[in-house]
Amino acid sequence: MRRTTGYAPGRINLIGEHTDYNDGLVMPVALRLGVTVETGSRDDGIAHLTTEAPISPSEASYELGIERRDGTWVDRARGVTSILARDRVDIGGFDAVIRSDLPLGAGLGSSAAFAIALLRSLSELFDRPLDDTAIVRIAHAAETEFAGARAGLLDQLASVFGRPSEALLIDMRDQAMRTIPVPPTVELAVIDSGTRHEHATGGYNRRREECEDACRHLGIASLRDLDERPLDTILERLPPPLDRRVRHVVSENARVRDAVVALGARDDARLGELLSASHRSLRDDYAVSTPELDRLVELAGAAGSFGARMVGGGFGGSIIALTRRGAAKDIAFRVLEGYGGGRLVAIVP
Ligand code: GLA
Secondary structure (H helix, E strand, O other): OOEEEEEEEEEEEOOOOOOHHHOOEEOEEEEEEEEEEEEEEEOOOEEEEEEOOOOOOOEEEEEOOOOOOOOOOHHHHHHHHHHHHHOOOOOOEEEEEEEEOOOOOOOOOHHHHHHHHHHHHHHHHOOOOOOHHHHHHHHHHHHHHHOOOOOOOHHHHHHHHOEOOEEEEEEOOOOEEEEEEOOOOEEEEEEEOOOOOOOOOOOHHHHHHHHHHHHHHHOOOOHHHHOOOOHHHHHHOOOOOHHHHHHHHHHHHHHHHHHHHHHHOOOHHHHHHHHHHHHHHHHHOOOOOOHHHHHHHHHHHHOOOOEEEEEOOOOOOEEEEEEEOOOHHHHHHHHHHHHOOOEEEEEEO
């Protein structure tokens, strides 16, 4: 029997959080960790999935064409096959074995990586070539239209176009991309708090609605339209908490621009300050952090990092801490000791 393998990496995001669905700026770096999906065809129209990853259920099957959501990770596979059917990309039944060295649900883009790895494997198995743009679009539709998490495009673009040693500056308004090397003087510790998020039922969709509400109040199409306007007078026109949500998004875009300058100037201390400012904004204005993530960030500061922040959607997951090159491991272990749990997932680059 024919078998094929697809792989896709996870990501961190240096800075630019909760800006992607607001037509803003993001700066992801791909991880050297990811999801691998091996598929083999079967002739009964059934999708049968098994995983060795520590996630429930470890096995599932469904009939192609009868994809019903059940709120588990299997929805990402159901999303992929139902969107493929909608797009008239013909596939048959298959067995899929899923492996991951990327922690799942840790804010590191595992959902997108799974969908993309599955798409790559299936497209080869059934000889239905898909280009990178189609892969991004289908994986994103599987997440938003099928699984019901109204996520932006950050994770899919980062997984498909990101590189492990470079930050990818993406302007979500037109998806223009530019790579920026991670300076040789710094590295990033990626630390998993061990607490998990659930975007679809959690606050993620709520934040997105709040941004849309704010746009309606202000009569604009997207929060990106506020970039050149005086923020104070705009915030006065918004009821709480919309004013704070908007302040996060607008100030985060400005921090991404400042980070580009800091990276160019090799100003590591400034870059660290921007990361920490991003965290405070996500914690106080956007309200997507947790006590565990705040604690990790605080410990990273005390341990001598340049700066640290939560990464990804929030409500659990991971932090990144910017350190001098060669110092991330030591700093991470001091952080983990103080925290009493958690895990050093990776050192970037
Ligand atoms: C999740 C979503 C992304 C993005 C981030 C926050 O990872 O999938 O689209 O919104 O949260 O920046």
